[in-house]
Amino acid sequence: MSTTGNGTSTGPAAVRPRKYLVTGGAGYVGSVVAAHLLEAGHAVTVLDDLSTGFRAGVPEGAEFIEGRIQEAGRRLDSSYDGVLHFAACSQVGESVADPDKYWRNNVGGTIELLGAMRDAGVRRLVFSSTAATYGEPVSELVTETDPTAPTSPYGATKLAVDHMITGECRAHGLAAASLRYFNVAGAHFTGTEPGSGAAYGERHDPESHLIPLVLQVALGTREAISVYGDDYPTPDGTCVRDYIHVADLADAHLLALDAAVESEHLICNLGNGNGFSVREVIETVRKVTGHPVPEITAPRRGGDPAVLVASADRARRLLGWTPRRADLAEIVEDAWAFARREHGAAGADGKQGGTGE
Numbered sequence: 001m002s003t004t005g006n007g008t009s010t011g012p013a014a015v016r017p018r019k020y021l022v023t024g025g026a027g028y029v030g031s032v033v034a035a036h037l038l039e040a041g042h043a044v045t046v047l048d049d050l051s052t053g054f055r056a057g058v059p060e061g062a063e064f065i066e067g068r069i070q071e072a073g074r075r076l077d078s079s080y081d082g083v084l085h086f087a088a089c090s091q092v093g094e095s096v097a098d099p100d101k102y103w104r105n106n107v108g109g110t111i112e113l114l115g116a117m118r119d120a121g122v123r124r125l126v127f128s129s130t131a132a133t134y135g136e137p138v139s140e141l142v143t144e145t146d147p148t149a150p151t152s153p154y155g156a157t158k159l160a161v162d163h164m165i166t167g168e169c170r171a172h173g174l175a176a177a178s179l180r181y182f183n184v185a186g187a188h189f190t191g192t193e194p195g196s197g198a199a200y201g202e203r204h205d206p207e208s209h210l211i212p213l214v215l216q217v218a219l220g221t222r223e224a225i226s227v228y229g230d231d232y233p234t235p236d237g238t239c240v241r242d243y244i245h246v247a248d249l250a251d252a253h254l255l256a257l258d259a260a261v262e263s264e265h266l267i268c269n270l271g272n273g274n275g276f277s278v279r280e281v282i283e284t285v286r287k288v289t290g291h292p293v294p295e296i297t298a299p300r301r302g303g304d305p306a307v308l309v310a311s312a313d314r315a316r317r318l319l320g321w322t323p324r325r326a327d328l329a330e331i332v333e334d335a336w337a338f339a340r341r342e343h344g345a346a347g348a349d350g351k352q353g354g355t356g357e
């Protein structure tokens with residue numbers, strides 16, 4: 001909805017339908033953003049090798065190409081208006097054990113993708129960067145000008161790609177935005193009622209993220225949640241993170257596509273600026289699900305900073321972004337609705353997947 005200077009609404013702004021390539025669009029965040037692009041009237045092609053994604057996660061209405069970003073040269077042509085690049089290996093622990101896999105896929109794959117975009121004359125890019133590029137934070141609220149000192153190969157590969165994109169913008173006029181997500185959670189439903197319509201959410205296998213793991217306890221598929229360390233210098237001793245609803249994240253991607261300017265690389269944090277401890281998250285899951293959720297205190301997990309909370313002032317200012325689902329309970333409610341639908345679907349046909357429609 002656009003608004004005139006005196007605050008009078010002038011109705012929805014006319015949006016020219018565009019055509020986008022979404023790499024990694026069968027995965028969690030990519031599928032939600034692809035669904036938002038389709039809902040906004042754009043044409044979407046998903047390029048995904050299904051290494052961690054699911055065919056059923058690709059939204060209806062999107063063209064699907066099963067393939068690797070390393071072969072993007074065979075897929076891209078000048079009919080595309082831009083690329084949203086989610087495809088990556090993204091497990092911090094795995095990256096420590098197998099860094100080579102991360103450099104090859106995340107950096108090697110993106111070199112090929114950037115070359116393919118240049119050859120095809122596709123000059124607009126939005127890239128999934130991460131809070132992991134910062135490493136141990138030096139500020140209470142992390143800003144984009146803070147030092148970047150990743151503590152894992154995963155974060156290092158994402159930072160390397162950010163640097164590559166900056167070079168591509170300067171040398172070849174690419175218009176690009178890197179969005180540094182903090183902790184993504186929640187799910188997106190296409191229906192008009194809460195939790196209705198097609199559903200796009202998190203189903204990593206194996207799952208490593210806190211909220212879906214706690215929800216597995218509430219579903220009865222996991223006995224207890226391990227709390228990785230309760231001796232951190234935080235109010236309750238457990239790590240504090242900034243949880244952002246995946247649908248708010250998707251809104252920022254659509255805004256970033258429009259905000260990107262030729263030859264410039266915009267880098268923006270995406271978070272709510274509110275920190276919640278691991279124990280606060282577990283307590284919220286108890287309230288939302290009504291399940292007692294037993295917890296076990298476990299040793300610290302290597303590489304976890306005590307506190308990681310975003311300043312997203314830049315995204316608010318430069319993208320005009322306003323998160324609309326900042327309440328942790330609302331984020332957990334949507335993740336819970338998705339988890340129950342997935343669990344029901346898996347129970348019914350014995351396998352995971354599907355949009356749960």
Ligand SMILES: NC(=O)c1ccc[n+]([C@@H]2O[C@H](COP(=O)([O-])OP(=O)(O)OC[C@H]3O[C@@H](n4cnc5c(N)ncnc54)[C@H](O)[C@@H]3O)[C@@H](O)[C@H]2O)c1
Nearest residue numbers: 024027028029049050051052053068069087088090128184
């Ligand atoms: N989920 C989070 O909390 C989070 C936080 C910060 C950044 N990110 C970044 O956001 C992006 C999406 O994360 P996600 O949680 O949706 O992960 P995901 O694993 O669900 O999705 C990644 C997708 O990329 C595909 N893929 C991987 N390598 C590919 C290749 N070479 N060619 C084609 N497809 C390939 C996978 O099959 C998968 O569908 C990633 O780049 C990740 O690093 C995620």
Ligand SMILES: O=c1ccn([C@@H]2O[C@H](COP(=O)(O)OP(=O)(O)O[C@H]3O[C@H](CO)[C@@H](O)[C@H](O)[C@H]3O)[C@@H](O)[C@H]2O)c(=O)[nH]1
Nearest residue numbers: 130131132182183208209210213226227228239278301304
């Ligand atoms: O079973 C579990 C799982 C997690 N945690 C803790 O919960 C917090 C959140 O962990 P997790 O959900 O795994 O997210 P992060 O490790 O914070 O990493 C996510 O958020 C980062 C940005 O903040 C991104 O860079 C990463 O890609 C993304 O995985 C951390 O303190 C973990 O130690 C537990 O205590 N028990």
